[in-house]
Amino acid sequence: MTIEISAVTRAAKGTGASRRLRRSAKVPGVVYGAGKDAVSVEFDMKALFMEFRHEAFHASILTLNLDGKKESVLLRDYQMHPVRNTIQHIDFQRVSATEKIHVKVPLHFVNADIAPGVKVGGGIVAHIATEADVSCLAKDLPEFIEVDLANLEMGHSVHLSEIKLPKGVEFVQLAHGADVAVASIAKTRGGAAAAAEEATPAA
Numbered sequence: 001m002t003i004e005i006s007a008v009t010r011a012a013k014g015t016g017a018s019r020r021l022r023r024s025a026k027v028p029g030v031v032y033g034a035g036k037d038a039v040s041v042e043f044d045m046k047a048l049f050m051e052f053r054h055e056a057f058h059a060s061i062l063t064l065n066l067d068g069k070k071e072s073v074l075l076r077d078y079q080m081h082p083v084r085n086t087i088q089h090i091d092f093q094r095v096s097a098t099e100k101i102h103v104k105v106p107l108h109f110v111n112a113d114i115a116p117g118v119k120v121g122g123g124i125v126a127h128i129a130t131e132a133d134v135s136c137l138a139k140d141l142p143e144f145i146e147v148d149l150a151n152l153e154m155g156h157s158v159h160l161s162e163i164k165l166p167k168g169v170e171f172v173q174l175a176h177g178a179d180v181a182v183a184s185i186a187k188t189r190g191g192a193a194a195a196a197e198e199a200t201p202a203a
């Protein structure tokens with residue numbers, strides 16, 4: 001999935017200028033990185049939000065059309081209005097084809113319904129993490145990472161080391177020796193109570 005966003009360079013800077021931009025349905029932003037100067041830009045608020053609402057916008061290489069010239073960028077930061085749910089400011093980082101990037105990628109959990117801990121044990125899946133930090137070249141960046149729960153037993157967890165990654169991609173935490181859990185199956189409250197009753201001898 002290729003996402004392209006359009007922007008124009010903005011000359012006016014500062015809080016007052018940004019406020020005027022927002023009143024005219026524009027979003028102020030900055031593009032930086034790849035050894036080039038940072039550039040202040042502005043986006044059409046509606047067109048930007050239409051792309052922003054997609055999950056892929058937050059963890060994919062985007063194509064920025066700035067003043068007619070295209071370059072590859074990553075979303076790095078944004079501020080939302082606390083009430084209106086509109087984008088107040090947004091930052092993008094230019095991407096180099098030869099340098100590895102660190103990006104938080106969404107985790108998509110599959111086969112929870114057939115996991116033994118759920119199907120047989122009657123447990124529920126607890127999502128300990130919904131995204132993970134990966135390191136890779138821009139061309140290898142996955143839109144999401146699939147976590148297969150098909151063999152997960154009651155009381156067990158899935159760790160980063162057990163997740164199959166695309167070629168050229170690695171988990172940052174795992175590379176630093178932190179094999180954290182991302183999902184587990186636990187007993188439901190009702191199941192725990194029933195188990196306790198079974199374990200208690202009759203009076």
